Amino acid sequence: MLKSKFLNVLLLLSISSCLYSCDKTKAVATTPALTPLRPISKVRIVEKGEVKRGQGLYKALKNVSIDSDQALILINKLQDEIEFSKLKVGDQLTATFDENKRLVNFTFSQNEVETHVVSLNEESGEWDYSLNVLDTYWQPRMLEGELRSGSNLEQDLIADGLDRGTVNEIVNVLLCKVNFRMNAREGDKYKVLLSERKHKDKTVGTKVLFTSYSGKRAGTHEAFYYEDEEKSSTYSAHYTENGQALINSGLRYPLSRLHVRSTYGWRRHPVTGRRTMHRGVDLRGRTGTKVHAVASGKVVVSTYNKYSGNKVAIKHRDGSTSFYYHLSKRGVKVGDWVRSHQVIGRVGATGRVTGPHLHFGFKKPNGRWMNPLNKRMIATPKLTGDKFVKLKNQISMIKGTIADLYVSKNSKYLVANLDNVRRRPSTVDEISSFASIFEE
Numbered sequence: 001m002l003k004s005k006f007l008n009v010l011l012l013l014s015i016s017s018c019l020y021s022c023d024k025t026k027a028v029a030t031t032p033a034l035t036p037l038r039p040i041s042k043v044r045i046v047e048k049g050e051v052k053r054g055q056g057l058y059k060a061l062k063n064v065s066i067d068s069d070q071a072l073i074l075i076n077k078l079q080d081e082i083e084f085s086k087l088k089v090g091d092q093l094t095a096t097f098d099e100n101k102r103l104v105n106f107t108f109s110q111n112e113v114e115t116h117v118v119s120l121n122e123e124s125g126e127w128d129y130s131l132n133v134l135d136t137y138w139q140p141r142m143l144e145g146e147l148r149s150g151s152n153l154e155q156d157l158i159a160d161g162l163d164r165g166t167v168n169e170i171v172n173v174l175l176c177k178v179n180f181r182m183n184a185r186e187g188d189k190y191k192v193l194l195s196e197r198k199h200k201d202k203t204v205g206t207k208v209l210f211t212s213y214s215g216k217r218a219g220t221h222e223a224f225y226y227e228d229e230e231k232s233s234t235y236s237a238h239y240t241e242n243g244q245a246l247i248n249s250g251l252r253y254p255l256s257r258l259h260v261r262s263t264y265g266w267r268r269h270p271v272t273g274r275r276t277m278h279r280g281v282d283l284r285g286r287t288g289t290k291v292h293a294v295a296s297g298k299v300v301v302s303t304y305n306k307y308s309g310n311k312v313a314i315k316h317r318d319g320s321t322s323f324y325y326h327l328s329k330r331g332v333k334v335g336d337w338v339r340s341h342q343v344i345g346r347v348g349a350t351g352r353v354t355g356p357h358l359h360f361g362f363k364k365p366n367g368r369w370m371n372p373l374n375k376r377m378i379a380t381p382k383l384t385g386d387k388f389v390k391l392k393n394q395i396s397m398i399k400g401t402i403a404d405l406y407v408s409k410n411s412k413y414l415v416a417n418l419d420n421v422r423r424r425p426s427t428v429d430e431i432s433s434f435a436s437i438f439e440e
Contacts, residue, residue, distance in 0.1 A: 043099035064095035085260035188215030234379035243383035250376030264371035280361030285347035309351025319365030
């Protein structure tokens, strides 16, 4: 009897255990396994390239696999931010594509500290522009020397560590006053004041503020850099102390501010999208901005057509002809004689265009088109009025900086101050604040 009850209890315990195990197994089987969520990484393809000899931006974009339609979008987005006339060999380009080979980001850089960025906005589908600028400072540097037997100014400046572009600027300024081939002699002395833009103690930009040359045969000559307050002003150039522009000969610019939106040569037309020859340069300007004759001459064209809009052409004394298209107004008629820098019309958007600008073209005396920027041009042969007053003020600041640099050579305290200052003036107008460092 007792044995039978004991067996019944064991049987009940066994059945309960089985039921519990089945329920537990079922619970485990029906509960999904939890795994951590991982973000899906976007595939990006990056191509890097640079501007090569003879290339404009349109051709250079091919170096990073950007097709014609994309190139047109980027150029239209950048044309008001980059001066296409100042592209140089080695300028850096980077294109970023997604997994579908769609362009999503483009960068362009002409130096180590400034990068132009154009990015695709995924929400709006529009292209956004931004400029990334690293922290920099400006620092003055004085170069002095004299010609040795068998040397010349160009060789000496290169030996001083200056880049070719800066050397050419210095030599071309002095060539306006010095005949180096005939009058340069051993022992001739030169001085150059530079303002160098620095990033982590590396020079990434240079302005030539002052140049001088002195010799028995050559005489003594000085040149000062005048910097207008307006960016890209055609008045910013080198002048003598009395305001004379230092250029051997040249035409004036048609606008007081020079910003090239589209260069001379083959391009993708912004309206038709076709690859065509652009026989001139497009200069940025607001509607109504004054357009000046680049030299004196006779008006040979003053008319309108559906492509060029309002246009004017002037034939000059040397047989060359200048052309001005897309004007909002024409101020001269055929047969008029105009003087250099006379207002002949106003910037507009007439004809086949996407917006207001001046198309400026130039023909040689033989009738062939040429790049007008290859003609030497000046804003004015001599500064007058307010601009001359500003030149005198800037010359005074330049001379003060030169004097301070001479003093600093003989003072450990001043040299220490020079080394410790990390922020330097970026324009000629700011040199006065820099000079105060040496007056403490």
